[in-house]
Amino acid sequence: MSRRAIRDLWRAGVVLVLVMLALPGVVHAGDQISDEQARTLLEGLDASGFEAKGEAVERIASSQATQRERWLQALLEGRLARERRGEHFYIITDDAGREWPIIDAITLEDAGTGSRRTINTITINNTLRTRIEGALAAMSLTAGDVSARLAAARALLGTLDEASAPGVEDTLADEEDPAVREQLETALALYRVQQGDVAALETLRGHLDTRVRNALVPLAEGDGELAGEARRVLAGIERKREWHQRVQTLFFGLSAGSILVLAAIGLAITFGVMGVINMAHGELIMLGAYSAWWLQQLLPGQPGLALLLAIPFGFLVAAAFGIAIERSVIRFLKGRPLETLLATFGVSLILQQLVRTVFSPLNRAVAAPEWLRGSWQVTEALSISYSRLAVLIFCLVVFAALWAVMRFTRLGLEVRAVTQNRDMARAMGVRAARVDMLTFGLGAGVAGLAGVALSQITNVGPNLGQNYIVDSFLVVVFGGVGNLWGTLVAGMTLGVLNQVLQPWVGAVLAKIVVLVGVILFIQKRPQGLFPPRGRVS
Amino acid sequence: MKGFSMGSLSLSRPLLMGALLSAGAALGLSDDARAEADRDPIRVGILHSLSGTMAISESTLKDEMLMLIEQQNERGGLLGRQLEPVVVDPASDWPLFAEQARDLLSGDDRVDVIFGNWTSASRKAVLPVVEELNGLLFYPVQYEGEESSDNIFYTGAAPNQQAIPAVEYLREQGVERWALVGTDYVYPRTTNKILEAWLKDQGVSDDDIMVNYTPFGHSDWQSIVSSIASFGGQGKKTAVISTINGDANVPFYRELANQGISASDIPVMAFSVGEQELTGIDTAPLVGHMAAWNYFMSVDSDANFDFIDSWLAYKGDDSAVTNDPMEAHYIGFNMWVEAVKKAGTPEVDAVRDAIIGVTVPNLSGGSSAMMPNHHITKPVMIGEIQNDGQFSVVWQTPSNIAGDAWSDYLPDSRNLISDWRAPLHCGRLNVASMTCEDGEPAVSQ
Structure with missing residues (x-):
């Protein structure tokens, strides 16, 4: 499964909910499910393959089980467990130490303690984790938390299609938070550009998200108005990114x-x-x-x-x-x-x-x-x-x-x-x-x-x-012995030099280059950057 | 000066024994004394650094060996004789490893077997010594392969028991771009050479592979992580294959978290990060990053639960962890015990012949066998880091994989195998020409 496909799964959950929101009457709330149905849902999670577990997660997410959020949260944190030779499912409430307090996953009542020998936690992998997070995000989207809505809106970028775009438009009309609105607008603009709308490119101008860039690269190939305009937007994005990269490298250097x-x-x-x-x-x-x-x-x-x-x-x-x-x-x-x-x-x-x-x-x-x-x-x-x-x-x-x-x-x-x-x-x-x-x-x-x-x-x-002693001497000698300003300037200079060189030549060579540079410099100016004045030597 | 006192402590017992013997001889009890000699303890050398950089990883293995020896003695020893540990401290200094191996293997007090080493550099230093003095060395750590010695048993993983299956798993997960990031020394360089050859075999283009080496103990990962991020931001699923060693891992993972790179963006598959290394890190931002080993502490098996119980009890610490090299020593020690029983003597040549084919239970619920190339069979597992610093196993080979001393993916060693059984008795057998090539290693390092 490609990275794109995994992201798509994530987003599919979000989009599904958006579509459901756009079609009132699909979701019936309030119908409690029986313990037996709950157990069947949970048993799906105990499947052997992660693909099957993922389907079980989706079944739970779209079920009416009131405990579904707790289950998915526990599953995400590795706290959902099954009795080793039995039928019960538990949620581990505290996994420190070796005897864990547990509660029954269905009744949510106290169930004593469990250990690795008695209960078996249900494992997940990266792909499944992304799916669960998607399902949970989609659930909290209906609950209306701003940060969850923002995460969900951000995830939409580059995934919209004919079926989901109208739903997003409706959500956008109701949305009041400016940050979420901006994300939704960007996602819609990218969709429209992909449909051939040149005017929508304006919204994407200077957008730094790599997904926008990666989506524009294929559009910029070939001729025609759209391709030409996309090329211009893309060049602008690349320029802007480059500047940001330079600022970032400078910060890395100053930090080092x-x-x-x-x-x-x-x-x-x-x-x-x-x-x-x-x-x-x-x-x-x-x-x-x-x-x-x-x-x-x-x-x-x-x-x-x-x-x-x-x-x-x-x-x-x-x-x-x-x-x-x-x-x-x-x-x-x-x-x-x-x-x-x-x-x-x-x-x-x-x-x-x-x-x-x-x-x-x-x-x-x-x-x-x-x-x-x-x-x-x-x-x-x-x-x-x-x-x-x-x-x-x-x-x-x-x-x-x-x-x-x-x-x-x-x-x-x-x-x-x-x-x-x-x-x-x-x-x-x-x-x-x-x-x-x-x-x-x-x-x-x-x-x-x-x-x-x-x-x-x-x-x-x-x-x-030991990791710092040689570098310290290098800085002091380079800066000029006994000079505080020299130490400051020398340290910052070497830090920035190192960070600028590292992506080009690798960390090992960067170190050598800096060392040789300092040695040559000392040959020219034995007293360092800021030679001490008036010192009797 | 912990190591020193231990060294002298272990020396004092044979001295005492010698004094008793000579006292016995003086009293005219020489026959009894000779019978006594057969009941002398069997001496087990432990050659792990207790100080210096590698102490962080190796001192645990020393403790584990002491525990295994103690347990064996409680079961009545071996061949009716007690086992006696001889602990030395090579202080993370490769030449000192060679010197101390020589001390352990020469003189009247020579040990019958050595369990030790961690880094490949230290193993390369010890190799000529154990060959010259005909010792036995059990080496418990995953390594780069391309080596075979009549005197060394490799109980850690060869590249085909760790690196290749791990990369295969990632390909199944849809990874198309590869950042091979490692510490600058022999193990990462050889492993990455093998992986690069393998990936190109599978049709991965040069543009989709990035290789980066950093010095030991590298702590400023800012620009490297940022270049990995931009390498991975090109729209293709990207993974990092990390052969970063020891200490440098903590700042590396910290920087990943700082730059907001999670396992769902760019997963990291590490070959040198185990439970022990994770004890120094807050693992919450690392959830989902992976490691490939032949054993994880979280493995579900009764043998493992028992081992963990006795380890925690031995350490007196409920938060102590177990890891893959510990399992390797567990397997290696039990194989050696079985081989000594089979041979009826701890004598090096007899044990070496007896041990091939010996099968003992491993900690993941199956069993491991010693192959004629002095490597063992083990399952390969992929674990994902959890909140609590443990790994959860997400994938496992359906059956055991036998270690391959000479990689099939490097042109220089493609045709080489190793078989120490008679009549071949050769560490570098070219199967194309059926000649035994001794001497220089196939990969120049």
Whole structure:
């Protein structure tokens, strides 16, 4: 069965109801059916093939059974079950754990509990799922819910024929919701165009739905007024889509860049100020992500609150670890970059194995709160996911805050003094060792913030940090060591470059191309995009 | 340092035994001591990563092996002797796999059999070692085929037991365009090569196939998913064949959900995603995406229910899951036990001859047999992801499929078979010329 055929089935249900609405008197409401008839209907669902089950679904959808919506909903969710060696049908009300509470599917009365050994859930597949959803949508169309009507109207696009078009016209006349009206009008216009009506093309001009485009492609072939006009409309659609694609790619790039910036910005501080090559930076990010997970365990049912609390908490946890690393390892290796590199690499392995031993090597699921799920559908061809948008904004906020700290606070002043001339700063009474410690703590804390944000995007597991450490160094070196603006610009640039290259050359090659590009750039400008000024080296 | 302590723990027992024996010899009990040696435990090596990237998948298999050994010991052991697990931690480091396999197989403490490995890279590292030292390795994971060794038993699926039937199923469902998306290493590349050859055989044109590889642990899927979406938005039914490995799956599926691609738009058929991998994901937006395996936790059979019960009890965790490589180890372990009984000794050569033809129950209600090419027979199933992180089986081959070491769809291996029985005793037999080609593998990797 082709994709088209499956969609058609979906829509056939909707159209059927529309036609029935147009012919009053077809539907008799109120006739209760007997338990025996109900059982026969349900038995149809226990057929062996999915085709037969689909027919049974349609029988149920067009029956008078009052429970039909519950049945179909349960079937859709995999909660409709049959007694393993018996006659009864049940609906599982809660499928967590191993003993499930069940109710009788026909009487809807409590029936105790069932388990995998006693009851057999009725399975569905993709094709059948689409059919059930269609049937349910058609049912709620009669109930008059706006979102259901919208879904049903959207599904009509490209499926109308002589039999169903008048019904849709009648529905359109009664419809008041503008969004639903627009969908119905588009569907009707496409139908009329397919019937040879050139004027109706006007409605489709600039329509971004791929179904409109795919329907117009065959019409645009050949000559004649319709074909010529269709070609023009099609070209307009393609142009518009292309622009949307570009905007989308730009957003993808900025989003990828914001993750790079978040991961790298803490490193920009520690690496820039202290010249410490901190290989454990990635593990500090990981600790931030684990603190988000841990808070979610402490506050079950409130993933959003936990995530917000994790922002200060992740900062503190990572900062505490950072300070501990600085006090116990790094300060003894001052001015010996190679040994610092090896020692912090050791620390990173220890932290990884620590997490593995304490929390298990398995990845942890950090739940996304309701307000971060899904995406904002700007147009048919452009959608922006909330979680990515949130990370982008979060990145800019963290950047602004960090910039303000460096620019306006005493710590920032001291840090800048130490960066520019350590000995002179000390001579002026700045306690360089304390500044080192606090700077390292700040950098580590920011890594923790990155971890909290990353927990919404990627896997939270012991290896989380390893995936970001190389990229982070790349960003910092490219941007100019110790320069916050450089890190921001470099991160965003690399993100956009990567996303632009990926569809062309693939992810592996894109990475290589970017890496080679950065190496060549560093050859030309060893100090990166924004070379530090006034630094004694 | 979990792995280390376990390694040393397992070493301590033979040391203790050795100390007892030498103490016995000193007391002039050498005859009894020799009889005692026959009652020494049979040593079972477990070569699975307990740290590093692969720990997520492999540490479960280590636990399962310990459970199976414990159960066998409760039933009185094997040939009247106890089984003793020897656990090592190769730490997801391929050369370390080879080193530790060598440790397990050499010296006086050598193990009688090894159960282990996950990635093809680690298996390729271990292969020369088990061949050189004549060990036995049971490999439980689906793989790309194009390999045959006298010393390795492949209890996971060969491509014809997973990839090909899965794609056949999708064709029946009306799929006309194919996006082959995978992680960049030997298994996805070889599998996709086989699938591409097969699809072109079936008359699919080049324009309708898209191939994309990403690095290990790839986490930014935005532009790739968006290009899959536009590849699939051309009016023909499109499916994604995913050989994406491990961690990278979670962000991939998340991105699909973010971009609003559901299973009814573009279904994804995965070969490396099982119940274990789904534990880290909210599966609600993934309902209907598919995986092809030889076993699912949701399979209806009493053997499976019993296995799940004992696994949950062993783990002490009601939310623990089982998966296909676990079933492969279950089958492999039982086959080895049967073969040792049949041979009357755990001796490698005797077991290797005895195991061909051994048939044991599998977890899906049927039974699996060891074939002369060291692959086993299994049913192939397609499962769709459900709300609860489980798969529901929507299709199953009517009978068992025997694993094929050398793919019939690659020009280089079309004429090759493997038969380790006497008198052929050959892993690369060219049936056209009836010559045994040893040496270089047919597919250069």
